[in-house]
Every structure is written in C-alpha cells, then in structure tokens.
Amino acid sequence: MNPHSDARIIDSWRKNAEPWTEAVRGGQIASRERVTNQAIVDAVLQRSPRSVLDVGCGEGWLCRALSADVERVVGVDAIPALVGQARAAGGGDFRVKTYEALGDGSLAEAFDAVVCNFSLLGDMSVETVFASIPQLLSNTGAFIVQTLHPVAACGDQLYEDGWRDGSWEGFDPSFVDPAPWYFRTLASWVNLFLDRGFRLVDIREPLDPATHQPVSIIFVGAVTP
Template sequence: MSRKSDLEESWRRNAENWTRAVRDRLIPSRNAGTDAAIVEAIVRRKPARFLDMGCGEGWLCRAVAEKTGCAATGLDGTAALIEAARAADPNGSYRTLSYDDVIAGAPVPNAPFDVIAFNYALFEEDIVPLLRAAKHLLVDNGVIVIQTLHPDNDPGDGTDGWREEDFAAFENEAWAKMPWYFRTTESWETVISDTGLSFELVEFPRVGSAGDPLSLVLTLTANE
C-alpha cells in the first residue's frame, strides 16, 4: 500500500480511539497549551466564517463557534469522525470530504472563509496543491492558520522525511500506525513560498515564558 492509503486507513481505524483521546483530554501537549494556542490564533481574527480542514471529531469548530458566534464548517476525510462531530454538534456544518476532493474542486459548504485552520492535519509530503486550493476558499484578507509539530521536536534525524506515529503514549489501546512527513523550518518556508501565500505571523507556543516550544503556529495570508 502507498503511504497515502496507509494514512487514510490509519484514521479509519483510529477514529474511535482518537475521539476518546480528544474528548477525555488524554493528549498532554493539548492540555499544556496547543489547544489554547490554535483557538487564540483563530479567535483574534474575529471570523464570521471559519473552516476547519481535517476537523476530526470537531472540537475546534465547537470551541471557535462558542467563542465568536461564527458559522463554523468542518471537513474531514474520515466518515466516522464526521459522524462523531455531527453527534456532538447536531446544528453544526460537517462534511466528509478528502483533501483530494477539495483539490479537485469539490464544493465546500459556506465558502468563502475568513479563517481556514489545519490543526495537526497536514501529513503528506506534497501539501502545496492543498494549500493552493485552500487559498482560493479565503475572502480578501482571510488567513490560513496551521498548527504543527515544532521542528525541534522531530523524533527523527532533523531532516525532511517520513516518520511513523505509533500512538504508544496511549497505552492499552489498539492504534493503527500513521505515516507522516516531517519538514524543517526551511522546508516550511519553501512550501509556503510555492503556494503563493505569505507569512503574517510565526509563533512558538511554550509552557510558560521559558519552556520548550510545544508547536509551530503559522498564520498565512494570500496578500502579497
């Protein structure tokens, strides 16, 4: 199987475990500050329309809608996660759509958006076509917000390449391994330049003012 199909299969198999991990707050980095960081990066833009790509079970849509009153839309390629999102938020807008569907021009409900987020949801080697497609779903002055692993926290050798998440931190549960592509800071710069987007803000949320970085949060604009 290809890495792409392994990745899709991992989320199909992990959907129930993932929903439990998020909702029971079993992910320490999220409790330490990454959830708060992505919510803050989105809410400060005061979006009227927000799109969460790779929304999973939908927590970020629910959090942003609650804080801003915006119309939040969630897309994810994993049908079971979209079902979980709808069950938790029956009046919300959630759609099973893969990134390939979006790249191919599938209609995205409620577009265009003031803010589009990818919260730990970019795993493929070539993400340029997806980010270009997302850029076309923005209003003028809209932004794309990406939260991802901080490059210092690479479990590998610090150069671009494929890694494998085995979810070993979640003991006693059967998880399917997920392939994901690590990129360095320089590689992120190249990707963003290739999309035609520009960096508006680059943030490194930490625990306290001197703690290790928890993640990398990029706010990207389509403006030149």
C-alpha cells in the same frame, strides 16, 4: 500498501476514529490540554473571523470551541466515522471530504480563516491542501496551520524532509496500526506558504509551561494581493 504514504495515514485514522474521539474528549492528550488547544483557538480568534473552515476537523472539538465566537463554522474530514462523531456533538456544519476534493468547488464560499490543526501529516496531500486554500479564502482571509515544531519533533534523526514511522506511545492500548507522518524542516514549511503565494503574517511557538520548550509551531498566512 506502501507503509510510508498518504494512503496509509488515511487507513490508520479509519481504524482509530473511535479511540481518538475518546482520547480528545476525555482530555487524555496532555500537550493539547496544557498548551496547543488554547494556542490554536487564540490564533484563530485574534483574526476576528465571521467564518472558519477547519480542514481535517476530526471529531470536531475545534469547531465546537470556536462556535460561540464565530458565526459560521464548517469542518471537513476524510474519515466518515470522525465526521459522524462531530455531527453528533454539534457545533458546526460537518462534511466528509478528502484533501484532494477541497478544490472541487463544492465548498462554494470564501472563509475568513481556514485552519489545519495538526492535520497536515502527509506528503503530496499537504501540497494539495496548500494549492486549494487560496480559492477558499476571503480577500482578507488567513490560512492558519498548527503542526509539530520541527526542531522539537526531529529527535535524534537527521534534520531533513522525509517520512517517519508513527507511534501511539502514551496512548490507550485500543489504538492500533499507527500512521506514518512526513517530517518537514522549518524552511520547508515556510516555503510551502511562499510557493503558493502566501505571505507569512505571524509565526508562533507555543511553549510548554513546565519545560519552556516549544510544543508546536503556528503559521498564519495571508494571500499576497
């Protein structure tokens, strides 16, 4: 298997579903606890949606966090073990679905918000998601993406699109075989939205309260009439 590919990302998450669930539910990811969890919840709820689709929902924490304020919450993920964990915890309607199947018509409804929270890690799979989202949004719906801030995440490498090796540094030793990820510049993220007919209505840069440096970036896109 190509070490830098969308297929490798899926393979890694299949292997790490259990330790990931434990890490999220145990509050082991400091940046999420301090900053990014609340940042994405605030970005979604500011839209006052009655329905939300969480794409790449993992073990379902975001759906649970939104369920008290949102009438209908649906989570989809390609990893059956993660969907099983989400279903067991409740808080939404959880389904196994790959990104390639998002546009197959089985989600026969339009959502007020579609969210991807740190779940757009690949190359062509991300293009596929962007192509599918417009048909899943209501007329006034929003596509909300939180991802690593390109400037902060670039490190010492060249600031250009391309595959990067993954790492579980700082995580429990039970994690194995880290997934690669596809780095995109800020311009590339913006163009993903524009090229698929979205207009960007908001861009947020959540800051670490200790360092005052950006931890992530949140894009909010709406379909251009």
